[in-house]
Amino acid sequence: MISQEQFEKEIEIIITNALREDIGDGDHSSLACIPISALGKAKLLVKDNGIIAGVEFAKHVFAKVDESLKVETLVEDGTPVKRGDIVFYVEGSSQSILKAERLVLNAMQRMSAIATKTNEFVKKLEGTKTKILDTRKTTPGIRALEKWAVKIGGGENHRFGLFDMIMLKDNHIDFAGGIDNAISKTKQYLKDKELDLKIIVEARNLDEIKQILACGGIYRILIDNFNFEDTVKAVNLIGDKCLTESSGGITLESVRKYAQCGVDYVSSGALTHSIYNLDLSLKAVD
Structure with a gap:
């Protein structure tokens, strides 16, 4: 941040x-x-x-x-x-x-x-280890205010923008020619630029999680649009190798069930774009 x-x-x-x-x-x-x-x-x-x-x-x-x-x-x-x-x-x-x-x-x-809204999510997560995160789905020009509000409501801030953390999402991976290429090029870029930025990588399925883990050096894996059953499998697969984050259409009604899958974080754009x-x-x- x-x-x-x-x-x-x-x-x-x-x-x-x-x-x-x-x-x-x-x-x-x-x-x-x-x-x-x-x-x-x-x-x-x-x-x-x-x-x-x-x-x-x-x-x-x-x-x-x-x-x-x-x-x-x-x-x-x-x-x-x-x-x-x-x-x-x-x-x-x-x-x-x-x-x-x-x-x-x-x-x-x-x-x-x-x-x-953030506090409503926080209350749903009481008794679990999971924390609620915001996203970059904010109003242009007033992101600092909206992220400040998330903190006031008891949530945590994700990265502020594109500059303070590496986040390799599906398009990055596809444009880079796959997970291995995306991660290896990112690590080399950070080394060349002498940047100390954490790396988050999005996974669309369990096979991609295996590929990400094989690369190593990842701060957090974004378990995107997984159902509950596969989220549990993903969490067990990842273990303590890195942190975990669930995202993708998670609502007040479903957030606790995702937390009970064992993820460290749940991120939701609804904190800032649907209020x-x-x-x-x-x-x-x-």
């Missing part, structure tokens, strides 16, 4: 770009009717049930818009919330609060939905 410094840079880029996109040459609605000296206070109101996420991100946004804005946090990231709860108060320039409002809401609603925003609003306080 990326370093904390890289992650913070990603968050800064997201905030800068989002504010540029939304504010443009000025928030003319506020400028037209609210004095620049006006002070106000607003509350982040929960209108749904779930896991709250994005509180720390909201603080970054408010500070970017106006360092003088003060935030009083009542509920921390990762906390279960219900309709009617107040997450925080923000106080200061009315114009500044309104500039930050939409970005804060858009981000927190999506992040909270992802954290909520509905948690309903939140920022309301002025008299």
Whole structure:
């Protein structure tokens, strides 16, 4: 995964770009009717049930818009919330609060939905050794936010992008001329470039797992679209030679059964691409 410094840079880029996109040459609605000296206070109101996420991100946004804005946090990231709860108060320039409002809401609603969905998977896995992973099936431009939300919900992050881990999937293998070629070329590439990256290889059947194991030096085998019976066989075949990961259409209803097959990880794109925003609003306080 990326370093904390890289992650913070990603968050800064997201905030800068989002504010540029939304504010443009000025928030003319506020400028037209609210004095620049006006002070106000607003509350982040929960209108749904779930896991709250994005509180720390909201603080970054408010500070970017106006360092003088003060935030009083009542509920921390990762906390279960219900309709009617107040997450925080923000106080200061009315114009500044309104500039930050939409970005804060858009981000927190999506992040909270992802954290909520992730937490549902985490609960299904309780009592097993299996951990839930996200994927690269994220919204372009805000991957850092969505992966942050997965962590808040109790899940773990897969690689951040194409650059921080090697993952040889079916197309890589086919284009490279087979598993042996794909893995041997990858190992040579890493040696030539002096890169220290972990290698994950996708397997489509038990025979491919045998081929991957014969090559050695693999961090994790992705057991893709296997049924339960074959997943058990794959796990037994792999043993402690490397880590295991199940993926491919795994749902809340089936995730525990895959975990009971003995895999170390289950990855699901549904954590980030199949969610509905948690309903939140920022309301002025008299």
